[in-house]
Amino acid sequence: MHRTIGVRREDKSIWERRAPVTPVTAQRLAEQHGIHVAVQPSPIRVFPEAEYEQHGATVQEDLSQCPVVFAVKEIPISFFRPGGVYMFFAHVIKGQPYNMPMLRRLMALGCTLIDYERVVDEQGRRLIFFGRHAGLAGAIETLHAFGRRLAGEGIPNPFEEIGHAHQYHDLAEAKAAVTRVGDAIRRDGLPRAAVPLTIGVTGYGNVSRGAWEILDLLPVRVVDPSELPGVTNDPAPDRHAVIGTTFKEQHIVEPLEGEFDCQRYYDCPDNFRPIFGRSLPHLAVIVNGIYWDERYPRLVTKKALAELWERGERRLKVIGDISCDIEGSIEITVKATEPGEPAFVYHPLTGEVADGYEGEGVVVMAVDILPSELPRDASEYFSGILEPFIPAIAAADFAAPFGELALPAPIKRAVIVHRGELTPDYAHLRRYLD
Numbered sequence: 001m002h003r004t005i006g007v008r009r010e011d012k013s014i015w016e017r018r019a020p021v022t023p024v025t026a027q028r029l030a031e032q033h034g035i036h037v038a039v040q041p042s043p044i045r046v047f048p049e050a051e052y053e054q055h056g057a058t059v060q061e062d063l064s065q066c067p068v069v070f071a072v073k074e075i076p077i078s079f080f081r082p083g084g085v086y087m088f089f090a091h092v093i094k095g096q097p098y099n100m101p102m103l104r105r106l107m108a109l110g111c112t113l114i115d116y117e118r119v120v121d122e123q124g125r126r127l128i129f130f131g132r133h134a135g136l137a138g139a140i141e142t143l144h145a146f147g148r149r150l151a152g153e154g155i156p157n158p159f160e161e162i163g164h165a166h167q168y169h170d171l172a173e174a175k176a177a178v179t180r181v182g183d184a185i186r187r188d189g190l191p192r193a194a195v196p197l198t199i200g201v202t203g204y205g206n207v208s209r210g211a212w213e214i215l216d217l218l219p220v221r222v223v224d225p226s227e228l229p230g231v232t233n234d235p236a237p238d239r240h241a242v243i244g245t246t247f248k249e250q251h252i253v254e255p256l257e258g259e260f261d262c263q264r265y266y267d268c269p270d271n272f273r274p275i276f277g278r279s280l281p282h283l284a285v286i287v288n289g290i291y292w293d294e295r296y297p298r299l300v301t302k303k304a305l306a307e308l309w310e311r312g313e314r315r316l317k318v319i320g321d322i323s324c325d326i327e328g329s330i331e332i333t334v335k336a337t338e339p340g341e342p343a344f345v346y347h348p349l350t351g352e353v354a355d356g357y358e359g360e361g362v363v364v365m366a367v368d369i370l371p372s373e374l375p376r377d378a379s380e381y382f383s384g385i386l387e388p389f390i391p392a393i394a395a396a397d398f399a400a401p402f403g404e405l406a407l408p409a410p411i412k413r414a415v416i417v418h419r420g421e422l423t424p425d426y427a428h429l430r431r432y433l434d
């Protein structure tokens with residue numbers, strides 16, 4: 001049976017160049033499953049319209065006849081059609097106020113919403129994500145920011161050769177640039193004013209692994225967080241190496257009593273106290289890739305940073321806040337940024353913020369759409385893991401009651417709204433709508 005799915009253009013940001021379905025995936029869907037792909041035209045998408053047409057897709061403005069429409073970021077409410085089925089990153093599962101009007105509109109029109117963020121396995125692990133590419137782009141931007149920061153302080157350094165992630169054609173080109181910097185450090189060393197160069201990465205999930213994929217292109221000597229004081233007090237620091245460390249839960253908090261237990265921390269965070277501040281004086285760069293919500297202590301607070309500054313302990317130069325929770329785990333992330341102007345300087349004593357890399361304080365890189373800086377690689381990866389689910393989504397009878405809706409279990413778990421009604425797992429969102 002011939003079926004058609006739609007791919008909407010991305011227009012939430014001028015930097016959003018990703019696509020949920022690539023031209024190559026579109027061709028495979030047609031050849032192997034009889035699914036035709038209709039794509040809205042876009043002047044910024046990383047894949048030109050001609051590339052889609054060469055692979056058998058149709059480029060057309062009107063997607064109203066497509067039973068299912070895929071996108072990456074949120075869709076404006078004017079786009080929705082009665083009874084339509086839409087799959088995208090909806091950002092509604094925490095009751096985000098800015099997206100409640102969108103959710104209300106979907107429900108009023110009797111639509112079905114499938115959220116990529118909730119496509120999970122039986123253990124709740126996400127199956128469709130851009131996390132690795134956020135880590136990759138975030139690490140590149142953080143190293144770029146560090147180079148700019150040192151240069152602004154009058155310290156020539158090899159990191160000045162690293163550009164913005166979005167300036168490279170693809171990930172391979174970006175990695176080649178970082179590799180050249182790594183070779184220069186091995187050969188010529190780091191400037192004396194920048195050593196020891198200590199970089200702390202928080203977390204060990206997809207985001208943090210992506211960040212390490214970039215950092216490992218440098219000559220990194222890995223240490224435990226407990227070794228940082230010894231490193232920073234070394235009278236003869238190694239100029240030909242970067243000191244890297246990973247912060248796990250036990251390096252971020254400690255129990256009020258008894259031994260550390262990770263599951264107990266997640267279940268009862270009030271029984272733990274934060275200890276990340278002990279490492280703060282010993283870090284030059286922080287790359288933050290952890291999940292955070294208000295139940296858990298912050299990593300970097302405004303108060304702790306102000307106290308550090310008052311004591312004259314100003315080793316910390318750059319925070320690459322990949323997680324980008326506004327005033328969240330990194331409290332000085334007071335705003336999100338975009339790839340065109342990815343960083344700002346936060347003054348710990350005054351709380352003032354200045355865009356760019358120069359001025360007293362700490363540079364914060366807080367781009368909230370980091371995967372869009374590597375649009376081709378991110379789209380190819382994402383489309384590849386989404387592709388196996390598309391035939392079942394395209395074939396499903398969404399007019400059926402939710403209990404009878406024939407979808408793969410991970411996709412069915414991600415159905416937030418079905419025919420205008422919140423599904424049982426997301427009934428709690430009603431209080432945010434009300």
